[in-house]
Amino acid sequence: MLAVKVIQEQNIEVIGLNFKSQFFGLTDVEKYERQLNIKIKTIDITKPYLQILLHPKHGYGKNANPCIDCHAYMIERAVEIMHKMGAKFVFTGEVLNERPFSQNFKSLSIVGAQGGDEGYLVRPLSAKFLKKSIPEQTGILDRDKLYAISGRSRKKQIELAEKYNIRDFPQPGGGCVLTDPSFSKRVFSLKRAGVTDLRQYMLIKIGRHIWLDDSVKIVVTRHKEDDDALGVLLRSSDTVYEFPEIPGPRAAAFSYKRGRHFPDDVISRILAGYVGKKQRPPFVINKKRGRKIVRTYSIDKNIESSETAGLYKWKE
Ligand code: SF4
Secondary structure (H helix, E strand, O other): OHHHHHHHOOOOOOEEEEEEOOOOOOOOHHHHHHHHOOEEEEEEOHHHHHHHHHOOOOOOOOOOOOHHHHHHHHHHHHHHHHHHHOOOOEEOOOOEOOOOOOOOHHHHHHHHHHOOOHHHEEOOOOHHHOOOOHHHHOOOOOHHHOOOOEOOOOHHHHHHHHHOOOOOOOOHHHOOHHHOHHHHHHHHHHHHOOOOOHHHHHHHHOOEEEEOOOOEEEEEOOOHHHHHHHHHHOOOOOEEEEOOOOOOOOEEEEEOOOOOOOOHHHHHHHHHHOOOHHHOOOEEEEEEEOOEEEEEEEEOOOOOHHHHHOOOOOOO
């Protein structure tokens, strides 16, 4: 947001780009359009992003965040869009040395070089530490009005925010879940199992994930939102375990090796362990494929979730 204000101060029209995937992206775009008085174009990079996530040339940050490759990809796309729209340059809110992995001098150079037309990329908040960009050389941008901010202290940014009357910052990276240690474990578990199916990576934001061994996992829903989100991603060939008498929880089972059978009894007992005591009818669990009931199980209604914990191996 600060970078937008700095550029607008030079009477330059700004168009925002919101790169969105299953892991990040602004959701309240209109709010920021109003606050910044700009139009924001949302670009869905869910599909191409999976390759970046699985094979980042420059590795991961502290968790499953491939920030250098991610930035480079976004810049590459932004430069493409710039050329298509006839815009003059691309800028970001990156600050030199603000993040040890992705915003040191080397990383910023990699992002610029890998992202395509390096000369068109401007970082208005740290520009004075960096090479003169094409818009600065051609006089579109006045370098003297750009900044020399570096480091992790946010002091200068806070002063600028006060100057521009900005109180409500979006989270960095659009609240990227790849910086979250527990989500990252889910990503790396799938990667270790050799999973390359995009849908499996879309499932990681839903429910509890329990690995029964190296290649079988169940996703257990916790509430209606989980159930709805799971419903959108399920296919008719998927195996689901559910209670006919109560709305939830549900478990979807996935095998990442051919010919693996699901341990129905274990899955049913795990699922039963997640039903609150007050809710417990005689436990009947249907194993379904699509709408078809494949088998029905009866479970002891006195089962405790702690009892089910010994039946499987947590791998998250
Ligand atoms: S925090 Fe997430 S969205 Fe931001 S650069 Fe890193 S991986 Fe990309």
